[in-house]
Amino acid sequence: MIPALSAPPPAEETSSDTRCRILATAERFFREIGYQKTTVADIAKTLRMSPANVYRFFDSKKAINEAVVARIIGEVEARIAAIADRPGIAAEARLREIIVFLHRDAVGRFTGHPRMHEMIEAAMSESWNVCRHHVDRITAVLERVIADGAAKGEFAAEDPAVAARCVHTAIVRFCHPVLVVQCPEDFVPALDAMIAFLMGALRAGPRVA
Amino acid sequence: MIPALSAPPPAEETSSDTRCRILATAERFFREIGYQKTTVADIAKTLRMSPANVYRFFDSKKAINEAVVARIIGEVEARIAAIADRPGIAAEARLREIIVFLHRDAVGRFTGHPRMHEMIEAAMSESWNVCRHHVDRITAVLERVIADGAAKGEFAAEDPAVAARCVHTAIVRFCHPVLVVQCPEDFVPALDAMIAFLMGALRAGPRVA
Incomplete structure (x- = not known):
C-alpha cells in the first residue's frame, strides 16, 4: 500500500x-x-x-508518533505565530486569520484521511504532555494578540490569558481532530458567525457594574 | 455483574x-x-x-438504545426548559443556570462510568437524528432565553438563533460526553470564566460601525 x-x-x-x-x-x-x-x-x-x-x-512506535505529532504541531505553531506577529494589522484581523487557519488546517488534515485520527487519539491517550504543550502554546499565541489588542484599545479584555483560553475552548468544535470529522457542518454556527460572536466578547470586556 | x-x-x-x-x-x-x-x-x-x-x-438493540438516550435527553430538556421559563429572573441568570446544569449533568452522568460513552457514541453514529434533535432543542431553549434578554434590553444579540448556536458550540467542551471525560479539567478556563466571557458577547451584540 x-x-x-x-x-x-x-x-x-x-x-x-x-x-x-x-x-x-x-x-x-x-x-x-x-x-x-x-x-x-x-x-x-x-x-x-x-x-x-x-x-x-x-x-x-509511541516515540515515533510523538515526533510525528510534534512536527505537525511545530508547523501549525510556526504558521500562527507568523500571523500573530504580522506588523500593521489590527489585532482583530490577526485573531480572525489565526482561527480560520486553525480550522482549515484541521479540516484539511483530518477529513479525507479517516485513519489520521488514530495517531492523534494515541497521542492524546499515551502522550498527553505533547498535546497539552501544543494547546498551551496556541493559547499563548492567542493571548499575545489579545493583549496587543487590549493595549491598543481594540479589545477590553481584562485578563488576556483567561480570554485566550475562552476563545480557544470556544472554537474546539472547529479545530479538534475528532469533532472536526464527527460533527456535521450544518449544525453549528458558521465559523464567521462564531468569530464575530467571540470578537463581541473581546470588545465587551468585563461587566461594568 | x-x-x-x-x-x-x-x-x-x-x-x-x-x-x-x-x-x-x-x-x-x-x-x-x-x-x-x-x-x-x-x-x-x-x-x-x-x-x-x-x-x-x-x-x-439500536432501538433500545435510541429509547434509552431519548429518555435521558427528555429529562435534560425538561430540566433546562423549567429553568428557562422561571419567572422574575434575569435572562443572564437563567442562562448561567442552564449552562451550569448542562455541565454538571454531563460530568455526573459520564465520569465514573467509563463505558457510558459507548451508548452515546453508538447513538451519534447509528442514530444521528436523535442527537441532532437534542442539540436543536437545547439550542432552542437557549434561544428563547437570549431572545427574552434581548427584548428586555439585557442582551444586544441581533439574532438570538445565531447567538444561541454560538453559545451552545462554545460550551461543547463542558457538555459533550466524550470531551467532558477526556479533557483534563485544569486546561480549560473555569466554567465561570467561560460563562462571563460569553455573557460579554451577548451584551456586546454586533459591532457598531
Whole structure:
C-alpha cells in the first residue's frame, strides 16, 4: 500500500536525515494505514533498513508518533505565530486569520484521511504532555494578540490569558481532530458567525457594574 | 455483574410498564457493562422474560438504545426548559443556570462510568437524528432565553438563533460526553470564566460601525 521511496538513501546520509526519513515514512503509514496497524517493521522495510536501525533513533512506535505529532504541531505553531506577529494589522484581523487557519488546517488534515485520527487519539491517550504543550502554546499565541489588542484599545479584555483560553475552548468544535470529522457542518454556527460572536466578547470586556 | 431485579414483575403489568422496565435494565447494562458487550438476551434474562418478548417492544438493540438516550435527553430538556421559563429572573441568570446544569449533568452522568460513552457514541453514529434533535432543542431553549434578554434590553444579540448556536458550540467542551471525560479539567478556563466571557458577547451584540 505504501510504496518504497523511489531513490535509495544517499551514501553519506546524516543522522538527522535518517530521522527525518523515518518520520516522513511513519506519517504516511499513520495517515494511510492507521497508527494501530502500522508496525516499526513496516516502516523499516519501506526505508530498506533494519528495525534495529529505526530503534537507534526512536525507542518505540509511541516515540515515533510523538515526533510525528510534534512536527505537525511545530508547523501549525510556526504558521500562527507568523500571523500573530504580522506588523500593521489590527489585532482583530490577526485573531480572525489565526482561527480560520486553525480550522482549515484541521479540516484539511483530518477529513479525507479517516485513519489520521488514530495517531492523534494515541497521542492524546499515551502522550498527553505533547498535546497539552501544543494547546498551551496556541493559547499563548492567542493571548499575545489579545493583549496587543487590549493595549491598543481594540479589545477590553481584562485578563488576556483567561480570554485566550475562552476563545480557544470556544472554537474546539472547529479545530479538534475528532469533532472536526464527527460533527456535521450544518449544525453549528458558521465559523464567521462564531468569530464575530467571540470578537463581541473581546470588545465587551468585563461587566461594568 | 448486573443482579436481577429483586421483585418479580407484578402479575398485571401493562405494556408501558414492561417497556419501562426494559429501558431501565438496558440503561444499567449500557452504563456498567457497556453498549458493545450488552446483548438483548442479557437484558431479557435479567428481566426473566424471553428475548422474543423484548423484541415485541423494540426491534433491535439500536432501538433500545435510541429509547434509552431519548429518555435521558427528555429529562435534560425538561430540566433546562423549567429553568428557562422561571419567572422574575434575569435572562443572564437563567442562562448561567442552564449552562451550569448542562455541565454538571454531563460530568455526573459520564465520569465514573467509563463505558457510558459507548451508548452515546453508538447513538451519534447509528442514530444521528436523535442527537441532532437534542442539540436543536437545547439550542432552542437557549434561544428563547437570549431572545427574552434581548427584548428586555439585557442582551444586544441581533439574532438570538445565531447567538444561541454560538453559545451552545462554545460550551461543547463542558457538555459533550466524550470531551467532558477526556479533557483534563485544569486546561480549560473555569466554567465561570467561560460563562462571563460569553455573557460579554451577548451584551456586546454586533459591532457598531
